[in-house]
Amino acid sequence: MPLITQLIAVLVFTCLSFAARGEKLRIVTEPWAPYVYEDNGKSLGLDYETTAIVFNRLGIEVEWQFLPWKRCLSMLESGQADGALDIFHSDERDATLLYPSEPLSEVQFVMFYANARPHPFRTLDELRGLTIGTSPGYLYSKDFSDSTLFTREPAPTHEANFGKLVRGRIDLLITDRRVGQHLLDELGIRDKITENPTIISQQSQFLAVRRNAGMDLLVQRFGAELKRFKREPAYAELSARYGAEPAASVKAEKTAATSEKTVEQHESSAQ
Template sequence: MPVLLKLLTAALFTCLSFAAHGEKLRIVTEPWAPYVYDDNGTMRGLDYETTVIVFQRLGVDVQWQFLPWKRCLAMLDQGHADGALDIFHSHDRDALLLYPSEPLSEVEFALYYANERPHPVETLDDLRGLTVGTSPGYLYSEAFRESTLFNHEPAPSHEANFGKLSLGRIDLLITDRRVGQHVLKALGLEGKVSQAPMVVSRQQQFLAVRRGAGMDLLVQRFAAELKRFKQEPAYAALSEKYGGGPAPTASIPVPEHTVEQQESSAP
């Protein structure tokens, strides 16, 4: 049998194996709007809906579960989950997980300021003496995280940070670009808060699966179909729906080793 035919046959059996045994691919994730979140009982989000479409095209049924990020990682380690949505690539997990060559999305941490008190910063030096709102459990770039030029003031949620910004209790806040746009719209703050031109850090997010028989072929097919879907008008519309559009161009160099923003508070 030709090698190509063998590969295609193996990939087909891998995708059909779950259905043949009455099983579903078990995917865990933590709500991270607008990438993946629960909207009054309906799962939505750019990366969630993209993944659903790709797996539908591959003929793979998926069972989804929302959990705190540390619990998601524990389930992967214990074999109670087959994969995780919106996970950063970490070389420390290469022995456990397989990552598609095509990422689902890219996180871009940016700064926001109130229009009544503008601070259109372009470098970290521009933050000197200011107070920046942060979110506990999120890992920003090392340069930002360890800087003593400005004050770091945590808040329990993104909504709380934007509230403090509106009240003048902080000078700026930091969050992912799409997340920031999502919260601004939800709180009715559009036109009252602006995004600074600087990107503090960038990091790609993936759908990763546990290593196992045939999973490498599944990952290859997922990456190929994901890349194909990203070229279609349907994906452009989905991206626009969840905060697409021009992104800032300036950025601060980041260290090579990074982990999930959700995971940074883990011991």
């Protein structure tokens, strides 16, 4: 049997095996608007809707669960989940997770401060003595995580972090640019908070699955179909709806912060 025929057969078997057992692919993720979130019981977001379309084209049914990120990772590690949406790639996870060749989206991490207590900066060296709000279960870069210049203080949710920032319980918080901008409108605090323009880091977000039988072929097909979908007008319309920026402009906005890079990875990244 030719190799390509064998590969197709294994993929079909993998897809059919879920249906035959009456099972769905179990995917976990944390609400991370505008990439993935729920609104009045409806699942939405650029990466969620993109992933749902790709899986539908592959004939794979998915069971989604929206949970705090640390819980997502725990379920992934224990085998209670088959994959995670919007997870960052990390070398240490290669032994247990498979990543498609095509990312779902690109995120840029920046910091936000309260207008009543402004802390504009260009490098992490300027944050000496300050308290930075972080998210539990997220993996940050070594420079950020190991720095003794400032204190890192986690909050249970992104909304809670912004609440602490408004009340002066933290000096700044770090999160993705579009997530932060979305929350400024969602929480009605745009007049109270400012985004610091320095881009701390940029990272790709993926759908990753556990290394189980047949999953390597599923990941290959997912990546190929995702790449195909991204070339279609439907994806351009979806991206525009969620304010996605062209890749070229994303690269052009990188700043001199490269010497003090921070990688917020939904420990991940993932989120």
